[in-house]
Amino acid sequence: MAREREGMRKERLDRGIKVRSDGVYSISSWREMSFLLAPRLLLILGLLIMPLVLVPAPYWQKVLIIVCIYAFLALGFDFLAHFVGLVSLGGALYIGVGAYVTAFFNVYLGLPIWLCIPLATILGGGLCTLLLWPCLPLRGVYFAIVSLMFPLLSARLIEALDVFGGTDGIMGLDGFSNSWWEMYVLISFMLIALFALRRLVNADMGLIFRGVKDNDQAVKASGISITFYKAVGVFIASSLGCFGGACLAHIYMWAGISQFALDFSIIPIAATVVGGGGTLAGPVIGCLILVPISELLRDFGTLRIAVYALILMGFIVFKSEGLMSFGSRKYNQFEHWVEI
Amino acid sequence: MAEPILKVRDVNKAFGGVQALAGVSFDLMPGDILGVIGPNGSGKTTLVNAITGFIKIDTGQVIYKGRDLKGMAPHQIADLGLTRTFQVMRPYFSLPAYKNLIVPLFSRRARRTGGWRGGGRMGSRDTVAVDILEEIGFERESYVPYKNASSLPTGYLKRLELARCLALRPEVIICDEVFSGLSMSEMASMVPLMEKLQMEGVTLIMVEHRLRELFRLAGRVLVMNFGSKIAEGTPDEVMENKEVKEAYFGSEEVFSYV
Incomplete structure (x- = not known):
């Protein structure tokens, strides 16, 4: 919360370099180019170097993988919530479907891993979209409730009907040939997804999505089917989640009902809150913070949830805009006090 | 005599106990401007919603270019070339004005027709959008098209x-x-x-409260009250209609202020 000063107000001004690099001048000097590139490179290079830095701590390399999987979900959640207007709690569904689809192709049909993961991404995304299709006319919290129901339902169905290995899950999936592959496949695809989504939401098609969120009546009156575009949005988000789920299954070499765990629905939302909704990069940063914290707190046993909740509460109360919005404001603007 | 482009036949719509539309019928000739007037709550906007598919009508028919629109979704009707504006404007406020037009220009119909005067192949949607805005009175020189809609x-x-x-x-x-x-x-x-x-060559239906401007434009005027059509005719005929005067304008004295 900002401190208030008597007779003063805080003025925010764009930095000159920000104004210049918004326009055509951005390619005219190294200074301006690096102003634009620095934050992006920090994230990209930071993530790419991280596995090398973590060589002495193999456990934290695994954590990095989990961070990436959550980042896929958080990206999907942020995209759906802030650009399509659907609050989806279906993260667990996406991970579970991705895991089971890839397990089906890999174990039952014997397809190689490099074919299973893309298949799981596309078909899993399609399957999730089909499941959620009847709920697409629902808005806001109603869609959230229904999408939360699906992972619970799927887990119970698999358990009760004893299909796909029942409670044991499907075992014996091929793993990645080595842990470097695991890490770099996940990190690079996560970065690609991040920058592709950022580009998409500003492209013409992204404007349709934002139109659906802001004013679906006007989109209908413009001769565009909002159900179709909502479905496309869900497909994009669920494909990302299914890719994460498929990778997770191959890393554990196992697909089971614990991959429908609600953690996969909840943590991405928390990460979006911490990182700043509507920024796309924010949720990724949120995952980079929250997932390691949750690993550190493992020693506290069940108290972990309490500490976790406190951290979240602190963010919501004191920095509700999220780290990314806060950071980009500080990066792009001056702040100073002026007399009223 | 040309065929009417839009035929509305005996359209009924009830919201619970309220009969919002009670047997409304009219024809719209291509190239005409039809005015629709009536007191508040007389069912004008419901009529617009019914024609454009935003609400499902109970009984009756809406026939556009010989095609029954029954059961069609709003976007399908818009795709046929029957579009509407909204009384409460909600543009995409966070976007510049011209970016608001990207949405309709992205639709199948715009791609088919080339969007306004795009003529066949469309160039960049941004360019077409600014052209349309200039056409309709956004001064390009003063950068109005580029201002935020908010x-x-x-x-x-x-x-x-x-x-x-x-x-x-x-x-x-x-x-x-x-x-308004x-x-x-x-x-x-x-x-x-x-x-x-x-x-x-665009055919217009104008739902209005501003009678002076409407009567200058409209060739025919349709008057509604309590969900039904009480009069139809040229502006002069409608002005002289006894029932219209009583139902809509109240009394002679009030009418003289309009």
Whole structure:
């Protein structure tokens, strides 16, 4: 919360370099180019170097993988919530479907891993979209409730009907040939997804999505089917989640009902809150913070949830805009006090 | 005699116990401007919603170019070239004005028709959008098309609503109160715009409260009250209609103020 000063107000001004690099001048000097590139490179290079830095701590390399999987979900959640207007709690569904689809192709049909993961991404995304299709006319919290129901339902169905290995899950999936592959496949695809989504939401098609969120009546009156575009949005988000789920299954070499765990629905939302909704990069940063914290707190046993909740509460109360919005404001603007 | 482009036959719609539309019928000839007037709550906007598929009608028929629109979704009807504006304007506020038009220009109809005057192949949607806005009175030199929709005054927002329809190159536009909330000068500049649209062959239905401007434009006027049509005819005929005077204008004294 900002401190208030008597007779003063805080003025925010764009930095000159920000104004210049918004326009055509951005390619005219190294200074301006690096102003634009620095934050992006920090994230990209930071993530790419991280596995090398973590060589002495193999456990934290695994954590990095989990961070990436959550980042896929958080990206999907942020995209759906802030650009399509659907609050989806279906993260667990996406991970579970991705895991089971890839397990089906890999174990039952014997397809190689490099074919299973893309298949799981596309078909899993399609399957999730089909499941959620009847709920697409629902808005806001109603869609959230229904999408939360699906992972619970799927887990119970698999358990009760004893299909796909029942409670044991499907075992014996091929793993990645080595842990470097695991890490770099996940990190690079996560970065690609991040920058592709950022580009998409500003492209013409992204404007349709934002139109659906802001004013679906006007989109209908413009001769565009909002159900179709909502479905496309869900497909994009669920494909990302299914890719994460498929990778997770191959890393554990196992697909089971614990991959429908609600953690996969909840943590991405928390990460979006911490990182700043509507920024796309924010949720990724949120995952980079929250997932390691949750690993550190493992020693506290069940108290972990309490500490976790406190951290979240602190963010919501004191920095509700999220780290990314806060950071980009500080990066792009001056702040100073002026007399009223 | 040409075929009517839009035939509305005995349309009924009830919301619970309220009969919002009670057996409304009319014909719309291509190239005409039809005015729809009536007191508040007389079912004008419901009629617009019923024709454009935003609400499902209980009974009756809406036939557009010989095709029954029953069961069609709003976007399918818009795709046929029957578009509407909204009384309450909600543009995409966070976007510049011209970016608002990307949405209609992205639709199948706009891609098919090339969007307004794109003529066959469309160039960049941004360019077409700015062209449409200039056509409809956004001064390109003063960068109005590039301003954020949230900073535009009502007059421009009304035009933006209309531009959103035009981007589809529609054959019929139903304008739901384009004059309401405008200043006198804004209205004065809106009238020639509507005349220009008519000359370009667009058929218009105008739902209005501003009778003076409407009567200048409309060839025929339809008067509604309590969900049913109480009169139809040229502006002069409607003005002289006894029932209209009583039901809509109340008494002679009030009428003289209009």
